[in-house]
């Protein structure tokens with residue numbers, strides 16, 4: 682089955698790996714990329730999305746989106762994790778292509794309305810573009826095929842605060858709207874992505890298998906790897922954003938729990954995601970807003986890594 686997707690992204694080292702998969706996988710039709718602030722500023726995010734498509738020699742529309750969170754004051758981009766240029770501070774060529782004239786939310790609404798029931802939104806950054814698209818077209822939930830979000834954490838704890846994952850923390854108000862909307866959504870959070878570690882030997886295979894993007898993926902990985910060594914004491918990186926695509930194409934590699942999601946928007950726990958399992962009844966209706974969602978609670982890490990390496994070595 683081919684999946685027609687819009688990839689909403691803040692590239693970002695692990696975003697770049699996922700973009701390489703979206704560009705390469707024969708079962709993915711990449712309709713476009715929409716960009717958001719997050720790992721980098723919005724201009725850098727758009728530059729990197731354009732650059733990766735150009736280097737892969739594919740004409741993929743890129744629509745620029747959210748520059749800031751909906752409500753909260755923006756935190757500075759995490760240059761120590763992704764580099765100030767989002768790709769490990771390696772030297773990058775200039776781009777020759779430009780973003781389309783539509784904004785990211787306009788692009789999402791147009792594409793989904795052009796192919797009702799067919800388009801999957803895969804979002805791997807803060808969720809301002811999806812929240813704005815919902816506002817622009819409130820009937821969007823009935824027209825998308827599905828939504829896959831990399832973000833959040835139920836039992837694993839956070840990676841920015843003790844309870845908040847980065848994409849949720851960067852725009853909790855947008856995240857709350859998206860995770861409580863009445864649409865079919867799967868959340869691929871740290872409970873799954875922390876089970877997956879892309880080790881240096883696997884990365885070497887990817888570099889060798891990617892003649893066009895290999896240098897950027899490999900050199901930016903080296904920077905990201907240093908962060909993981911210092912911060913988490915592991916030799917390798919969690920390919921968070923690639924896991925969203927792995928869920929889309931290989932859902933059997935993940936353990937799912939169904940339930941209602943909430944996001945804390947203010948205070949010490951801002952950005953925390955909460956799951957009310959469908960299997961239990963709760964007295965307070967505030968815990969069951971919108972449709973029930975599919976939440977990844979675990980992943981077969983080695984199999985996910987094998988799928989990533991296989992995808993990027995077979996399809997250069």
Ligand code: BDR
Pocket residue numbers: 693694695696720805806831840846847848921922
């Ligand atoms: C998420 O935050 C970003 O740093 C990554 O690109 C990923 O989308 C992981 O928490």
Ligand code: CA
Pocket residue numbers: 690691692693695696719720805806922
């Ligand atoms: Ca990301």
